[in-house]
Amino acid sequence: MTVTQAANGDAALALHRAGRVVEAAAAYRALLVERPGDADLLGLLGVASEQMGDLAAAERLLRQGLAESHFAPVAYRNLNNLLGLLIESGREGEARDVASQIRLPDWPAGRQPDTVERDTVLSLLIGLKDLDQTEVAAEVARQFRGLLASDIDYALIAGELMYQAGQHEEASALLAADFGADEAQPNLHILRASLAHDRQDRETCLKSSAGFAAAMPTLLAEARPSQEFVLAVFNKAPIAINSFSDPYLLHYSGNFPSQLAQALADRFRFISIFPDSPTAMTAMREMPRPALGLNNIVNAEQLMANDTFRIVSEVEDNLGVKVINHPKLAVGATRQKNSERFANHPEIIFPRISRYFSSRDLRGLLIDDIEGRYTYPLILRTVFQQMGKGTWLINDRKELNETLDLLNENQFYIIEYISSRHENGLSRSIRAAFVDGHPIIIRADYSDNWNVRARYESVRQAFYRDHPDILAYANHIVMEPEKELGKTALEKLHKVAELMPLEIFGMDFDITEDGKLLIFEANATMNLLSTSPEGFHYPKEVEDRLVGYLCDYFCRTATGR
Structure with missing residues (x-):
């Protein structure tokens, strides 16, 4: 390339950067007459063609430029722009094919990327990741460890790619640096915690998980014109992050409030708050004031552990608005208290329950006490797990002993087993919200x-x-509950509503052959919206009705009407 050609190329690029795209395109074409296989010019003319709306020419030029690219900075830019064009055209499959088949030249040793090159590299890495080309992206990222290691944006993208590609030692080494003011990046803590968990470094995992909660104690949803007011959801901060997740999923990790934050995003502007984060109070002062709060730290066992109840209550009370399912209500909904609550109501059966601590040294006495209170079969259930996890049906002493071996000195419940099999030989569970x-x-x-x-x-x-x-019949019960379960059975649900301290909750139950209400579970940790896949959904009309009740209750409570 002559000095004159280089000068003309710089002038064309200057026109392009100044927004004079048509003139820049003409200059590129003139230069291509002299240098017909120039990958740099082909790629730049491709970008200009796309900006002028000629997508077919843009794609042809970018593909040609990529095929001619032997200099890594140009190859990276041409690939990045081609992938972007294909993705924006809705042709992700073709973009994925290009990304999986390309063989990029190595980045020149010791060449420090300038600002434009650095941004191109980061954009390309994100594009490859979004196209599920994790290994290709990780290989590209690895070339810049010594060049961009102190760049937090590079470290986060490259660290995530290496983590997903199973290159955990390299990811840990990359993220071990001190990034100064950028140490407050939430994703940095998430990655560090996930990597620490995988190498069984519990201390670092806990520290980094706490770092995430301190770095992002609140998460405010985007504003939409249709939203009526801000609704705060108080979620528990993750104690030990065990895999890389989007911060949203760590804030909204479960229960029906997490479902509502998605389902009602057009109606209300949700803000998630970690009340057990030390920075929560400060962060709340910088957020729009909510009109209503919804407590999602409702596992009574967790609330009563350590100083959680006091800390959560203090932050929620500081909000100065009504908080639905406040901790003072949630602590009254343990399994044991529910058993006591319904004990004197003969038409309602809540199985007897006792709480134990699994001790190997006292195993014999423990089993003797259980057998003195309960008959087999009985249910053994861990204290903190939900959704049917950590639950066993125990048929004899041998099974009990074997199951206790699995608990490793943990607390557990023994629950009276009451069979509810119907004439068809099947068990049934009905959920009411x-x-x-x-x-x-x-x-x-x-x-x-x-x-x-x-x-x-x-x-x-x-x-x-x-x-x-x-x-089909199960869904018919949901659509016609009074017809299939009986009016008397449904009236018992109103009695449950009177006795339970919570304002919004779910209950799993059945109706026995003699018409009694048999309660399996009643708490605010359930999912109330469907999680079922296509073909197995519950009736949508009923879920729409439930959402209507919830919205109406939120609006009435927030406005005081």
Whole structure:
């Protein structure tokens, strides 16, 4: 390339950067007459063509430029622009094919990327990641460890790619640096915690998880014109992050408030708050003031651990607005208290329950005490787990002893087992949602197993594929609960609403053959909206009705009407 050619190329690029795209394109074409295979010019003319709306020419030029690219900075730019064009055109499959087949030249040793090159590299890495080309992206990222190691944006993207590609030692080394003011980046703490978990470094995992909660104690949803007011959801900060996740998923990690934050995003502007984060109070002062709060730290066992109840209550009370399912209400909804609450109501059965601590040294006395209070079969359940996890049906002393071996000195419940199998030989579980004292049947399921699980599990789906008539009848119960369960049974639900301290909660139950209400579970940790896949949904009309009740309750409570 002559000095004159270089000068003309710089002039054309200056026109392009000044927004004079048509003139720049003409200059590129003139230069290409002299240098027809110049990958740099082909790529730049491709970008100009795209900006002028000629997408076909842009794609042709970018593909040609990429094929001619032997100098890494130009190859990276041409690939990045081609992938961007294909993705924006809705042709992700073609973009994925290009990315998977390309063989990029190595970055020149010792060449420090300038600002434009650095931005191109980062954009390319993100594009490759979004196209599920993790290994290709990780290989590209690895070339810049010595050149961009102190760049927090590079470190976060490259660290995530290396983590996903299973290159955990390299990712840990990259993220071990001190990034100064950028140490407050939430994703940095998430990555460090995930890597620490994988190498079984619990101390670092806990420290980095706490660092995430301190760095991002609040998460405010985007504003939309249709939103009526800000609704605060108080979520528990993650104690030990065990895999890399989007911060949103760490804020909204479970229960029905997490579902509502997505389902009602057009109606309300949600803000998630970690009240157990030391920076929560300060962060709340910088956020728009909520009109209403919804407490999602409702596991009574967790609330009563350490100083959680006081800390969470103090932050929620500081909000100065009504908080639904306040901790002082949630602590009254343990399994033991629920058992006591319904004990004197003969038409309602809540199985007897006792809490134990698994001690190997006192194993014999422990089993003797259990057998003195309960008969087999009985249910053993861990204290903190939900959604049917950590639950066993124990048929004899041998099974009890074997199960206690699994608990490793943990606390557990022993629960009276009351069979509710119906004439068809199947067990049934019905779920009701309660909103400000109003019950609504939202689910019904049958199973050939005593522990009736949700429809998102493959075993449930297989059962219903084999028995579509049972699936249809279960949904019919949801649509016509009074007809199928009886008016008297539904009246008992209103009694439950009176007795339970929570304002919004779910209850799993069944109606026994003699018409009694058999409660399996009642708490505010349940999902109230469907999690079922296509083909296994509960009736949408019922879920829409529930959402209507919730919205109406939120609006009435927030406005005082």
